[in-house]
Amino acid sequence: MSNWLRRHRGLVPYLFLVPGGLWLILFFVVPLITTASVALQEGSLGTGYRLTFNFGIFAESIARWDTQLLRSLQFGLIVTVLAMLIGYPMAYTIAFRGGRYKSILLLLVIMPFFTSFIIRTISWKFILADQGFVLGTLKDLGILEPGFRLLATPVAVISGITYNFLPFVVLPLYVALERIDPRLIEAATDLYASRLQAFLRVTLPLSIPGVFAASLLSFIPAVGDYLNAELLGSRNETMIGNVIQRLYLVNNDYPQAAALSLILMLGIVVSVFIYRRMLHGQELTV
Amino acid sequence: MARLVLPAYTGLVVAYLFLPIAVMAVFGFNDLQGRFNFTWQGFTLEHWANLFNTYPALNQSLINSLTVAVIATLVATTFGTLIGLALTRYEFRGRAPLNLLIFLPIATPEIVLGASLLALFISAGVSRDLTTITIAHIMFNISFVVVTVRARIAGFDRALEEAAMDLGADEWTTFRKVTFPLIFPGVLAAALLAFALSIDDFVITQFTAGQTVTFPLWVYGASRIGVPPQVNVMGTLIFLIALVGIGLWLLLQRRQASLSAIPSEP
Numbered sequence: 001m002s003n004w005l006r007r008h009r010g011l012v013p014y015l016f017l018v019p020g021g022l023w024l025i026l027f028f029v030v031p032l033i034t035t036a037s038v039a040l041q042e043g044s045l046g047t048g049y050r051l052t053f054n055f056g057i058f059a060e061s062i063a064r065w066d067t068q069l070l071r072s073l074q075f076g077l078i079v080t081v082l083a084m085l086i087g088y089p090m091a092y093t094i095a096f097r098g099g100r101y102k103s104i105l106l107l108l109v110i111m112p113f114f115t116s117f118i119i120r121t122i123s124w125k126f127i128l129a130d131q132g133f134v135l136g137t138l139k140d141l142g143i144l145e146p147g148f149r150l151l152a153t154p155v156a157v158i159s160g161i162t163y164n165f166l167p168f169v170v171l172p173l174y175v176a177l178e179r180i181d182p183r184l185i186e187a188a189t190d191l192y193a194s195r196l197q198a199f200l201r202v203t204l205p206l207s208i209p210g211v212f213a214a215s216l217l218s219f220i221p222a223v224g225d226y227l228n229a230e231l232l233g234s235r236n237e238t239m240i241g242n243v244i245q246r247l248y249l250v251n252n253d254y255p256q257a258a259a260l261s262l263i264l265m266l267g268i269v270v271s272v273f274i275y276r277r278m279l280h281g282q283e284l285t286v
Numbered sequence: 287m288a289r290l291v292l293p294a295y296t297g298l299v300v301a302y303l304f305l306p307i308a309v310m311a312v313f314g315f316n317d318l319q320g321r322f323n324f325t326w327q328g329f330t331l332e333h334w335a336n337l338f339n340t341y342p343a344l345n346q347s348l349i350n351s352l353t354v355a356v357i358a359t360l361v362a363t364t365f366g367t368l369i370g371l372a373l374t375r376y377e378f379r380g381r382a383p384l385n386l387l388i389f390l391p392i393a394t395p396e397i398v399l400g401a402s403l404l405a406l407f408i409s410a411g412v413s414r415d416l417t418t419i420t421i422a423h424i425m426f427n428i429s430f431v432v433v434t435v436r437a438r439i440a441g442f443d444r445a446l447e448e449a450a451m452d453l454g455a456d457e458w459t460t461f462r463k464v465t466f467p468l469i470f471p472g473v474l475a476a477a478l479l480a481f482a483l484s485i486d487d488f489v490i491t492q493f494t495a496g497q498t499v500t501f502p503l504w505v506y507g508a509s510r511i512g513v514p515p516q517v518n519v520m521g522t523l524i525f526l527i528a529l530v531g532i533g534l535w536l537l538l539q540r541r542q543a544s545l546s547a548i549p550s551e552p
Contacts, residue, residue: 001455003360013376021387022363027425028391031402038405058325090299093292105296107532112303114528115310116486119521123306126313133326173326205545220444224395228486241397248401248493253406261401265394271395 016054039258049255065243071261072240075154076223079103079161081170083218084211086162091173091210092203096182109170117164121231124160125151128232152234160228168217176210177203212279220268240264302343306455307525314518333515347504349518350416354500355484358423363477365424366431367469374439391429399426400493407494414496419447422494423487427480434479438472471539478531485524 003018021259039057043049094105127134128150138144150156178204188198226241240260247257317330338345365522369388372378391399403422446468450460488502495503505517 010378015327015371015377016372016376017384019368020432021384023365023425024387024391024428027403027406027421028394029387030400030422031399032407033311034406034409035402038409086299089292090296097292103536105300108300109303111525112307113482113486115307115521116488116502116505116524118488118509119310119517120306122461122505122513123309125509127306127309133453139539163302163306166299183402187372204438220393220395224489227506241395244397245492248404257401258405261398265398268393269393 032262035258035261038254039262040280041255043255047241054124054275057259058263061256061263065260066241068240068243069267072223072264073267075158075239076219078158079165079222080215080219081204082158082162083166084173084214087166087169087214088173088211091170091177091233095174095177095180096168102162106171106174109167112167118227121160121164121227124156124163125231128156151232152237154233156232157228157237160224160232161222164228165218165221168221169214172213173207173210173215176207176213180206181253190249208279212276216272219271223268224264297419303361309363311522311525313514314522316515316518319516320512333519341514343499344501344504344516344520345513347499347501350419350498351485351501353422354416354423355481357420358427358484359477359481362424362427362431362480363473366428366476367435367473368479369432370435370439370472371427372471373436375444388429388432391426392433396426396487396489398491400490410462414494415498418494418496419491419498419500421491423484426487426490427483430479430483431476435469435472436477439469442468444545471542474519474535478535480550483527 037051038049040051040053040055041049042052068115090109094102094109098105099146126132129135130149130151131139135144135148135150139146141146184202184206188202189195193201224238224241225238226245229237229239229242241264244257244260244264247253247260251257313326314333315329315331316326317328317332318329369384373381373384389477400422403418403425404414407418412418447460447464450464451457455463486502488506491500491503492506499507501520504514507512508517
């Protein structure tokens with residue numbers, strides 16, 4: 001065995017790749033191809049499905065669910081911008097002012113992941129409840145109108161998603177900011193740049209790879225999310241994920257559901273490439 | 287004054303991140319009357335005492351989650367580490383498509399991953415149970431393991447391996463005595479990440495579970511009729527166990543750092 005490997009050294013990396021690579025092909029690539037073929041079939045659970053190459057289903061799905069598609073895109077963009085606005089100053093503080101508390105602070109950022117995503121979302125439902133301890137107290141004090149509510153509004157859904165994906169934004173931003181040599185910023189201030197100018201012309205441009213990674217890590221899961229819309233929203237906040245989930249798991253309308261998941265995936269891939277263009281060809285590695 | 291703005295802000299964001307967790311922990315002690323654990327009704331330790339003997343289905347769901355997480359972590363960490371080693375230590379053709387194959391599952395929304403697997407399982411006539419959940423979890427974890435392990439291996443000195451070989455160690459001994467100990471912290475970090483992602487996964491699990499119920503699925507089902515405080519207690523316990531795990535990992539890292547700081551023979 002050992003001799004055989006020595007004679008065929010070139011094969012070693014491929015042997016390392018086989019198990020994981022095969023797994024990804026079988027359970028990631030093949031399912032996507034199956035999804036494409038399911039989308040192009042017609043029929044029902046009762047009568048069976050036949051492949052009819054019904055390409056019209058894509059236009060049909062977009063027309064039928066355009067509100068939810070647009071809303072998901074819109075929520076995804078708002079969440080990404082919000083998470084960036086909240087997360088950037090924090091990542092900046094940890095990277096440049098963290099000192100010996102850096103690793104503790106980073107740990108604090110990822111610690112929410114140690115509680116279940118779903119429990120945290122249910123907690124928010126409870127915190128934002130109409131008569132919960134926050135809104136209820138503010139209403140009793142007369143600060144808010146009695147009819148004021150957050151649950152079942154876009155505000156609740158957007159804040160829920162922002163909360164969930166905030167750590168995904170802070171970490172890559174931190175990594176990018178941490179790599180910046182502080183002497184570059186000192187040089188800028190020595191050359192009479194104000195603190196703001198130094199930030200805008202040195203720190204910010206150098207952190208763009210982090211901004212790119214961070215926005216992908218929040219935009220992609222945000223657009224596909226359906227749990228926040230379901231737990232914190234109402235029928236008016238339904239996102240495309242809710243539609244896909246219902247079509248697959250409740251209505252058993254597989255072709256329509258498959259078509260919508262492909263549209264979602266393609267939409268995201270296209271946005272990622274446009275965005276990458278805008279940021280002058282960032283590397284596609286996380 | 288101005289110097290305090292950023293630290294104070296960071297503290298606020300941390301508080302925001304922990305608010306729902308604190309609420310979860312506190313309401314595990316709520317002495318509630320009725321089904322809805324929404325208002326504070328008094329302190330009790332009852333739910334901690336009766337953690338495992340109130341809802342048998344909840345216990346089973348926790349066992350299911352742990353089973354899936356352990357198997358998925360072991361398999362995904364092994365497969366992912368092998369890919370990470372191949373990517374950083376060998377030259378071979380087909381790097382670009384491989385990188386794409388690793389990157390795409392991370393860049394695909396979970397719902398598409400889950401829905402596509404469901405489409406595959408339905409088309410192939412495979413019934414959904416613990417096995418299909420585990421298959422799915424291994425799939426989405428491989429990429430995360432590769433990324434984590436690769437970051438660790440990229441920073442290590444190949445000369446150490448060459449030195450071992452020069453001193454007469456064969457490839458397997460070199461791997462066992464030099465390579466593996468060096469990349470071990472990265473592998474452990476990847477395994478922790480995989481375990482956390484797996485035990486918490488809701489979306490992909492919902493699509494691949496069939497009638498099987500994992501912990502997040504049980505909580506989701508219960509949330510429609512009122513989440514029992516036992517869920518809060520379990521959430522708190524899982525959080526504490528994870529804390530201990532992280533603490534041990536930090537200790538291990540510190541020990542490694544102090545070991546490598548020992549001065550060599552003069």
